[in-house]
Amino acid sequence: MQWGRTGLDDQQAAFVRAVLPGAEVVGDDSWGLLDTIVLHVVAEGRAYTVKACGPDNTHFPRELEAHRHWTGPLLATGDTNALVAVDQEHRVLVVTRVPGHLALDTPDATDPDVHRQAGVLLRRLHDQGTRHDPDHRVREHAKAVAALDAPHRIAPGTVDRVRAVLGERPGGGVVEPLVPTHGDWHPRNWVVDDGHLRAIDFGRFAWRPATADLTRLAVHHWQHDPVLEAAFLAGYGRDPRDPEQWRLLQLREAVGTAVWAHAVGDEDFEAQGHDMLRDALAAF
Incomplete structure (x- = not known):
């Protein structure tokens, strides 16, 4: 692939070529929903991932913070990619590329041992520290x-009910500590190599309750296969969910999914958001 066809601007492409002399683009891993460009690059026989975006992309600073300060426990065991270089002005990240394939849409996505490993890795990330923010x-x-x-396309009656539920519960109950979270923890960001799981893409990194990293797994996988939930929790070592805060979290996640998916034109994900809203409200 020619550099001019990658979507990188001249400054971004120049930075990558300076950091990785002789680099060649061998694949485009971009999802196409945001302005993030993700490229598979090879230089001197080694594989790298290049991520670049525009000035308003909120994922870039999150991923940079994660790689600079919070991926250490995974990096120490080779279970995520390492930061190689960054151009903050032109918003380009170069990281090493972990071997394997995405678990998404493969048998690995529903493999109990992969979910167990996902629990182990996530616990390492979460256990680095806590912050308290009431x-x-x-x-x-x-x-x-x-x-x-x-x-959005959420029905007016559903909107009214969501507002009522959240309005009745503004901040009471258990105050969960915040931990370093991945933010998008599910098979789309898991890479499997001969049964070994590694994690990628920290673009939604933030300090949140630990349960925030379980919401997408619960919706995508656990409601269809409780064995996967049990395997994950065995790897994680405990179930971090408080029942009241869990159902509130699922409701907020459902709203965010339906609204965001509509904004970016992802109709399948939007439909999933509406299903999530139905199920989340049923819990109340």
Whole structure:
């Protein structure tokens, strides 16, 4: 693939060529929903991943923070990629490329041992520290309510019910500590090589309750196969979920999914968001 056809601008491409002399692009791994460009690059016989984006992309600073400060426990065992170089001005990251294939849409996505390993890796990430912020839940509730003011296709009656549920529970109950979270922990960001699991893509890294990293697995996999949930929790070592906060988290996640997917035009993901809303509200 020619550099001019990758979507990188001149400054981004020049940075990559300076960092990786003789680099060749052998694949495009971009998802196409945001302005993030993800390229498979080879230089001097070694494989790298190049990620580049525009000035307003919020994933770039999150991923950079994660690689600089919070991926150490996974990197120490070779279970994630290492930061090679960064151009903050032009928003380009170069990281090593872990071997294997994405678990998504393969038998590995429903392999109990892969889910067990996912629990082990996630616990290492989470166990690096805690922060206490009693206002975190209030802000997350407000964010979900505000999202309902954006364009979406959620039925008016459902909107009213979501507002009522969140309004009745602004911040009470268990205050969960915040931990370093991946933010998108499921088979789309798991790479499997001969049965060995590694993690990629920290673009949604943030400090959140540990349960936040379980929401997508619960929706995509666990409700269809409880064996996978049990395997994951065995690897993680415990179930971190408080029942009341878990159902509130699922409701906020459902709102965010339906609204965000509509904004980027992903109709399949939007439909999933509506299914998530139905199921989340049923818990109340």
